[in-house]
Amino acid sequence: MIKAILIFNNHGKPRLSKFYEHYSEDTEQQIIRETFHLVSKRDENVCNFLEGGMLIGGSENKLIYRHYATLYFVFCVDSSESELGILDLIQVFVETLDKCFENVCELDLIFHVDKVHNILAEMVMGGMVLETNMNEIITQVDAQNKMEKSEVRL
Amino acid sequence: MPAPIRLRELIRTIRTARTQAEEREMIQKECAAIRSSFREEDNTYRCRNVAKLLYMHMLGYPAHFGQLECLKLIASQKFTDKRIGYLGAMLLLDERQDVHLLMTNCIKNDLNHSTQYVQGLALCTLGCMGSSEMCRDLAGEVEKLLKTSNSYLRKKAALCAVHVIRKVPELMEMFLPATKNLLSEKNHGVLHTSVVLLTEMCERSPDMLLHFRKLVPQLVRILKNLIMSGYSPEHDVSGISDPFLQVRILRLLRILGRSDDDSSEAMNDILAQVATNTETSKNVGNAILYETVLTIMDIKSESGLRVLAINILGRFLLNNDKNIRYVALTSLLKTVQTDHNAVQRHRSTIVDCLKDLDVSIKRRAMELSFALVNGNNIRGMMKELLYFLDSCDPEFKADCASGVFLAAEKYAPSKRWHIDTIMRVLTTAGSYVRDDSVPNLIQLITNSVEMHAYTVQRLYKALLDDISQQPLVQVSSWCIGEYGDLLVSGQCEEEEPIQDEVLDVLEGLLVSNLSTPVTRGYSLTAIMKLSTRFSSINRIKKVVSIYGSSIDVELQQRAVEYNALFKKYDHMRFNLHVLYDLVSLLFQANDLLDLLGGNDVVPVIQTTLPTKPASAGGELLDLLGDLSLSGRTTVNGLKIEFTFERANPNPNIAVITIHATNTTEADMTEFVFQAAVPKVITLGMSLSHRAPATPVAGRAQCALTKVARYSVSSGTLVRLASGLDVRCVKKQCGWLGCVSEDA
Numbered sequence: 001m002i003k004a005i006l007i008f009n010n011h012g013k014p015r016l017s018k019f020y021e022h023y024s025e026d027t028e029q030q031i032i033r034e035t036f037h038l039v040s041k042r043d044e045n046v047c048n049f050l051e052g053g054m055l056i057g058g059s060e061n062k063l064i065y066r067h068y069a070t071l072y073f074v075f076c077v078d079s080s081e082s083e084l085g086i087l088d089l090i091q092v093f094v095e096t097l098d099k100c101f102e103n104v105c106e107l108d109l110i111f112h113v114d115k116v117h118n119i120l121a122e123m124v125m126g127g128m129v130l131e132t133n134m135n136e137i138i139t140q141v142d143a144q145n146k147m148e149k150s151e152v153r154l
Numbered sequence: 155m156p157a158p159i160r161l162r163e164l165i166r167t168i169r170t171a172r173t174q175a176e177e178r179e180m181i182q183k184e185c186a187a188i189r190s191s192f193r194e195e196d197n198t199y200r201c202r203n204v205a206k207l208l209y210m211h212m213l214g215y216p217a218h219f220g221q222l223e224c225l226k227l228i229a230s231q232k233f234t235d236k237r238i239g240y241l242g243a244m245l246l247l248d249e250r251q252d253v254h255l256l257m258t259n260c261i262k263n264d265l266n267h268s269t270q271y272v273q274g275l276a277l278c279t280l281g282c283m284g285s286s287e288m289c290r291d292l293a294g295e296v297e298k299l300l301k302t303s304n305s306y307l308r309k310k311a312a313l314c315a316v317h318v319i320r321k322v323p324e325l326m327e328m329f330l331p332a333t334k335n336l337l338s339e340k341n342h343g344v345l346h347t348s349v350v351l352l353t354e355m356c357e358r359s360p361d362m363l364l365h366f367r368k369l370v371p372q373l374v375r376i377l378k379n380l381i382m383s384g385y386s387p388e389h390d391v392s393g394i395s396d397p398f399l400q401v402r403i404l405r406l407l408r409i410l411g412r413s414d415d416d417s418s419e420a421m422n423d424i425l426a427q428v429a430t431n432t433e434t435s436k437n438v439g440n441a442i443l444y445e446t447v448l449t450i451m452d453i454k455s456e457s458g459l460r461v462l463a464i465n466i467l468g469r470f471l472l473n474n475d476k477n478i479r480y481v482a483l484t485s486l487l488k489t490v491q492t493d494h495n496a497v498q499r500h501r502s503t504i505v506d507c508l509k510d511l512d513v514s515i516k517r518r519a520m521e522l523s524f525a526l527v528n529g530n531n532i533r534g535m536m537k538e539l540l541y542f543l544d545s546c547d548p549e550f551k552a553d554c555a556s557g558v559f560l561a562a563e564k565y566a567p568s569k570r571w572h573i574d575t576i577m578r579v580l581t582t583a584g585s586y587v588r589d590d591s592v593p594n595l596i597q598l599i600t601n602s603v604e605m606h607a608y609t610v611q612r613l614y615k616a617l618l619d620d621i622s623q624q625p626l627v628q629v630s631s632w633c634i635g636e637y638g639d640l641l642v643s644g645q646c647e648e649e650e651p652i653q654d655e656v657l658d659v660l661e662g663l664l665v666s667n668l669s670t671p672v673t674r675g676y677s678l679t680a681i682m683k684l685s686t687r688f689s690s691i692n693r694i695k696k697v698v699s700i701y702g703s704s705i706d707v708e709l710q711q712r713a714v715e716y717n718a719l720f721k722k723y724d725h726m727r728f729n730l731h732v733l734y735d736l737v738s739l740l741f742q743a744n745d746l747l748d749l750l751g752g753n754d755v756v757p758v759i760q761t762t763l764p765t766k767p768a769s770a771g772g773e774l775l776d777l778l779g780d781l782s783l784s785g786r787t788t789v790n791g792l793k794i795e796f797t798f799e800r801a802n803p804n805p806n807i808a809v810i811t812i813h814a815t816n817t818t819e820a821d822m823t824e825f826v827f828q829a830a831v832p833k834v835i836t837l838g839m840s841l842s843h844r845a846p847a848t849p850v851a852g853r854a855q856c857a858l859t860k861v862a863r864y865s866v867s868s869g870t871l872v873r874l875a876s877g878l879d880v881r882c883v884k885k886q887c888g889w890l891g892c893v894s895e896d897a
Binding site for chain 2: 050147
């Protein structure tokens, strides 16, 4: 099960935070800070797996992260997920974002955080992987966006 | 009221803030505007306001006042509203707020909505944050949707069902009929989530597991199709057909095949096929291979397959990609218990990983290396591990040091090697060694009688070089105190120090800033002990009297007592060849209680009691001293045995029984046993069967038992000093015993 999905930039500012287990608001912020602290210390050429920080379950959980330009994508998972599989999932997520936003950059995530949530909702649900096919995800997201647009016109 | 600003505007505004305070101010202003807008019950702009609220929530500002608004949005007819409303519910609400139950009805309606996307939203929200009550109410709807032909809804319903089962395990039965033809779906999304659902059900209930075992052939077929199907553009990731689904199926097969021969049999072929055919140039291929290896190791596979799996892991270890090396090490660690020999073949690669730069990999490699140490490879492995200990980060040193000690204890090829290894650890990582290892080491050194001279020589040398590592210093000073005579007597091969030099070193320890109080205690005791071995008594007397006024209470007490020895009992001092050595009697109370596991099992420790010249004062049958955990000693004909038992009603009470046997011809009288303990334990002594003054006849097996009851709470350090005072008919002896309080 995926416990949390976090996206933050090189300075630790959160760009997306989705928790699939319940934590209080304060704890959530602390987790983001702690995760940033752990992940930013890492060198460029080390492996992408870390033990979880104290707040998010310690050594029971793993942090699997990928660093793209100015953003860190961090998935906090427990032992039932395959580490290499999650790495691939992050890749699929980023590629999907890229397709949806046309050469996605940090600004896109900043100004359209709700859209990012919608895309994520088509991929991961309740902490479990829902859909991994990029085209399928994009089709569904597009259809829902079209529905929204048609309502506005009305 | 002017129209509330759009989300985009808000974000832009916030980004212009230059300080945290400025940002906070902007946010508070906007929150106030949002609050008044909510109060106006404005339907048009509610969606916009909640979106802004969610953004502020992400930045860390309180947003709970928006919870009810989310509910209103969910109840709206517009898709846009519902979308934001459900997102808000997932981010802001949870089981602990009573508000969330109000959603139940909305979700129920939306689950039956005509638009599939609305149904999807409802399923998503229920599957993310549905509480047990909600799940109970809505499980029926979810089950209905699990049987629909709409693949979009079906896959969502499957994951929602997983959540329902997690929250309310009793409802698992309800979903069973719907799972009948889940696997015959063509849509990969549905297949994927179905496998997840089946996995969850099998993990939770052994009955379900049995029931689903019959699906193994179907799963094998699906997997086969995936591998053999050739290029299929919709599911392709880097040239492999739907790796995510393959990994999921492999995991389910693992669960189904565990401890079941038939299923494992059915899977053997496909596993071998996947293992040999998968391309390993990309990460996806490796992910599949990794999962395959884990599955092979977990089910009852044939040995050829297992060897194949371990070889794959060995190949992973040589891969350039750090991630692959990491997962390989992790899995090898899991399998080293069961397939020890196969993993041994890759030992050299694993040891190479100790030199990797990556901290995560180093840790795994270290754990695995310790697991692989055995009698055959101990020398080579220890060399590598000691080298690692030298160069690794401080966070590893403590674990590595303990690992080295354990391994050395189990597999040491010779005593000399053992002691050398310990010395090496103490000198390189001395300050990271755990506190309880000092007494263990002292015990070890005591046991290897023939190595005393060598050991004390080497320890002395090490002390000359470096006095900052406390465990090393403590062990060294104890040894010098104990075997100082061997040190200066020329028994060692190299140039021996003279007495004054040795005393210089020990005094240096006493005054050095680097020494902790415990260390100072050790060195003072050592100096005192040397008074019976060395000839420079005056110097020692001086040192001891100086510390009689030391600020440190423990040192002061010891010094005063030692001083008393010089003044009042000088004639006996020679016979106190080993002064009560409190340190060597240090043991953890819970270790003691562990010893008392069954019967009075006594680990016998050799106590060294070198003979001393008898002075005119007579022989002191003093058994103070090296009575480690237990003792069985014979001194001048009096054999003493200590045995330990755990009291029956109250396991916190240790019963120490002392059997004394008179093996000489002469009678012994006035046998007095006294014991002293620190305040933390209470001592109750019961009288022996014989009154103290009764003479013990010669050659009699004395049933004299002193039972000392110590009540200890586990975890406290117990120090025991005991003394026996026995008078022989012909000779007069005295007794001296002292107590030192445990801090």
